[in-house]
Amino acid sequence: MIVIMQSGASEGQIAHAIERIEQLGLKAHVSRGEFRTILGAIGEKRPAHQQILEALDGVERVVPIMMPFKLASREFCAEDTVVEVAGAAFGGPAVAVVAGPCAVEDADMFARIARAVTRGGAVMLRGGAFKPRTSPYDFQGLGEEGLKIMRSAADELGVPIVSEVLAAADVERVGRYVDMFQIGARNMQNYQLLREVGETGRPVLLKRGYAATIREFLMSAEYVLSRGNRRVVLCERGIKTFETETRFTLDVSAVPVVKRLSHLPIIVDPSHAAGSRGYVSALALAGVAAGADGIIVEVHDRPAEARCDGPQALLPEAFEEMMSRIRAIAGVLGRDVAGPQARRRS
Amino acid sequence: MIVIMQSGASEGQIAHAIERIEQLGLKAHVSRGEFRTILGAIGEKRPAHQQILEALDGVERVVPIMMPFKLASREFCAEDTVVEVAGAAFGGPAVAVVAGPCAVEDADMFARIARAVTRGGAVMLRGGAFKPRTSPYDFQGLGEEGLKIMRSAADELGVPIVSEVLAAADVERVGRYVDMFQIGARNMQNYQLLREVGETGRPVLLKRGYAATIREFLMSAEYVLSRGNRRVVLCERGIKTFETETRFTLDVSAVPVVKRLSHLPIIVDPSHAAGSRGYVSALALAGVAAGADGIIVEVHDRPAEARCDGPQALLPEAFEEMMSRIRAIAGVLGRDVAGPQARRRS
Amino acid sequence: MIVIMQSGASEGQIAHAIERIEQLGLKAHVSRGEFRTILGAIGEKRPAHQQILEALDGVERVVPIMMPFKLASREFCAEDTVVEVAGAAFGGPAVAVVAGPCAVEDADMFARIARAVTRGGAVMLRGGAFKPRTSPYDFQGLGEEGLKIMRSAADELGVPIVSEVLAAADVERVGRYVDMFQIGARNMQNYQLLREVGETGRPVLLKRGYAATIREFLMSAEYVLSRGNRRVVLCERGIKTFETETRFTLDVSAVPVVKRLSHLPIIVDPSHAAGSRGYVSALALAGVAAGADGIIVEVHDRPAEARCDGPQALLPEAFEEMMSRIRAIAGVLGRDVAGPQARRRS
């Protein structure tokens, strides 16, 4: 860290700051400029040290040098991490596509859509059973019943499933059914939940909070990693901006930025970013062109009857068309798209 | 709701939209303009209807007319709600001040600060026992031990306490100690938690999420209210903006806006908004001048040793000075400031 | 427009609102719901009408139905507009690439970079002569001298040039040299300037303001179009968000959104969005994959000596590599990339 003293800081304040730096187990390095004294605090270990030093009299601000995360950082692990989930792989040479409806509505509907998207090239199924809804009066998902429906359809097709878990207390129960836990955008900083899925060792799809910076996103991944679970896949799903034509703004730059700062795989969710099916395919292609390791997309064959997020669901035909373009763009970047081979649950 | 058809929408699409409106139990009202057809959907009940209609072919967008919340709305209850918490009252003629350290560090420290702030005029004590921290390597609070420390100090002083509960599964345990549950900004949309504190009937201090609009804020209050718990106090604590000199931007306008849209009391947290003690008093006064029903503020007598948020903690003397100005400004608005009389836990 | 009356609006207020709607030359259409009365105001012409009606007693809010722009809208002109600039074309089947340094520093440097980028496939040269700089103490550009340098290099290579004009009073002078006026992001709402370049009939490259919505962006285009100048090319160059790893956040969704709302061509500027050369190529490819009609990119052969924006300038070799990938991705979408044929100034 670098501690910038106020321009009028007294000698006593400077001495006290140096003493405090050393009490934290760091080495102080003093540099006196024309207007200000700057203290280097070498050997930093904990983000909290920044606040401790900022609270001192005479300190103007403290600039951290190290990234606040460690296990998630590219410095910690130079090589790309590949996360395998029952046959599907994220972060390797192939682009992986996950698809399915927003919410599981009933067994027929899920089976129908599951068949359509696996035929089209999806290597994993998505679907919501526990739905976080802004209004207490809206459909909150089928709960465990929805997970059973997903599991059964997935087993028949030989593909893995991912579904959201909303609270630490639900992890055990949801874990009985899913191959991969999804942590939703609203829960990106639900630290109990992050620790709990960290303990399971099971793959985690971590969505970026819609007001989170990439650093905060990687700090949340660090919570999972710090429990010994290295199987984290990041997901950029759009951030809140002033633009209202789209539901969120897909931050496609997050893809190369994450690739530089971290070794973890990153996929893109064009459906929640767009909020409207007319834009989904363009955003999916942009994500792949920017280097994403995969796409997670909502598909519904009867969107006007969907109980949730109908406006943003792709029709199966549009999904297939998008897939053929994703394959071609992946090819331009020297990648391919993971194929829909039969798989077994690991 | 108002359903705006695309300018090229076909007669068949219009007819289908009308049919769908009626299936939802609403009355359709057709208005054909020069360029577009507009459908009024009268009798709206559920926020989800908007998405259902937006998913139809030929529909451009759907504009809701009613506020998405009901029990929280001023229309539902014209009179101001007063929330009483063991002697302290929010929303009545008096401005209520809640104060204490960011985190409970040990019994001595809490008792010392508790005495100072009640002497200065605080009618409730605050303190964190379960701390949500961005980094897994930072101090996470004393947990239940911290709550015991708070309870004991509060009982001695005869004032109530508020502390954050982080998950639905913790509500029962935290409820054994606190007079009022705090739902933190990061949990404003943790719907399981909102429902759970709703079930208790106990007072809830609900903080606004830092990227939430006031409507979303009131929707979260609706979750608590819809479980039959009317004892909700809202708290504006700063929203995220591009400004970096302050940690967040206190949205002081939220005070008169909430007063217009809702009957619930609203208080202001200048400490988390400012992030720096030099700005806390100015923001507290601004909040009271704008009509806030109270202030919640962090105080620490040794901020340079604080384990959390030291830079934003007021010293006890600064707290007292601020209190005397709050009293004077409350007086200008025809209010007073609730005094530090002895109280018992209800 | 739709005028939503307050739930307690009196009959007199409703009658007055109807009268006022008719005074504005609109037809009023009344719809009485359970809780509120809604007035349709049919035949809307001017954005200002919204404010006039919102100022009336008893009116809660006014919802516009029509887009606030007309000449820029897809409804006004269903077919894509192609803007030709001295041989380069934006909006047709080919993707057009514009390249050059941030600022013109001297004749040698500009000629060197101009040769490199046209060899690499750029069909137009960019370069700043009048630079808007946040600090009054920074390099403000060579001014007219810079334009002369650009003109001369361009004439030699037979390609057109684009450069920023900062004020209405400079339009005539800058117009002596450039083939296309650039309106910078900070001037997107400089209405005098927009009107002035509108009067010239010359092609205009209009950059999106970094806090502007797409609707506001198209309203600014409307200013130019309303003066009879249809030769407007839009440029998405990144919007301000909370993310700080990139200078701005490229809103790649703006590409398909503009394509739906408007007939005007849209290109993408990955350099200013990224702020760092390591991300430029990924963003350029994302833009083309999303359907952009072109790319404008900064290139410098000695970025460490650049007087402006060195960190984001691509090296010529990286530019060539990016171009070969742009060609391949354009191919996937059934487009090609305009070639570097010799051209003359029209």
Add this chain to the structure above:
Amino acid sequence: MIVIMQSGASEGQIAHAIERIEQLGLKAHVSRGEFRTILGAIGEKRPAHQQILEALDGVERVVPIMMPFKLASREFCAEDTVVEVAGAAFGGPAVAVVAGPCAVEDADMFARIARAVTRGGAVMLRGGAFKPRTSPYDFQGLGEEGLKIMRSAADELGVPIVSEVLAAADVERVGRYVDMFQIGARNMQNYQLLREVGETGRPVLLKRGYAATIREFLMSAEYVLSRGNRRVVLCERGIKTFETETRFTLDVSAVPVVKRLSHLPIIVDPSHAAGSRGYVSALALAGVAAGADGIIVEVHDRPAEARCDGPQALLPEAFEEMMSRIRAIAGVLGRDVAGPQARRRS
């Protein structure tokens, strides 16, 4: 500045960075940590140096230590600047209130409102003659005719006037009528205009851009100051946030932040921030309570007929009521409110 090298930076890259620092006339100070080398660059002079160093190979990022502005800084001038404008004073012990309609519509209307607000306590009149409007089809102001109307009413009442100037080319003409130039939010970074009003030596009311940080705001003030004109009054008028119930979000924290960073006076514009008259008074009081040196507010006696911003205009009676509360709150802070004495144009 502090230059943070990448963790894998080579010795050659470090040596080159040191050399480049010295070429810029700065002194390099090397500090080698466990993972990275940090270079202090002492004696920084120009914001542009940051970009030059960031463009070097092996450099991760550059952290500036000094504020980018100088003449505007509290370090440059410890004492509060008081700006006198023909009898009105900003920044001294008294709170100054400026009031008037959004736009000048005709002579009668302006005279009527001018009399009402000066009677109520305004010490300066505001009014728009050149209006920047989002739509080319909206009322653009009366132009020079509007300024004549303002001048004449002001002379009769003996108070000064402030009105917006939109372009550098208009400064001379507008300067014939006004006592103080207003630079609008959209022009906060119109550097030609800032320089031009700087040259006049006339008082300038500089509004904060709605997406600008306080540092950028002070950099814009620096443009005026750097031309030798020290008579700058800053105005916080609301920033863009996700909140839509208010037109902008008044950043009341900007008041104490500016007071700490700068010696310039700062006033608050509650009208544009609120966008709705029901919130104006609460925001004005909040601004004064936070320490603002004044308020600028829109007043209209027939808001339903206003050609611009009718919904946010206070009625004269509401203005008077607000004034009496402003006086009381100013009193709490040990200030008074400048009275409406007769004045002459200086």
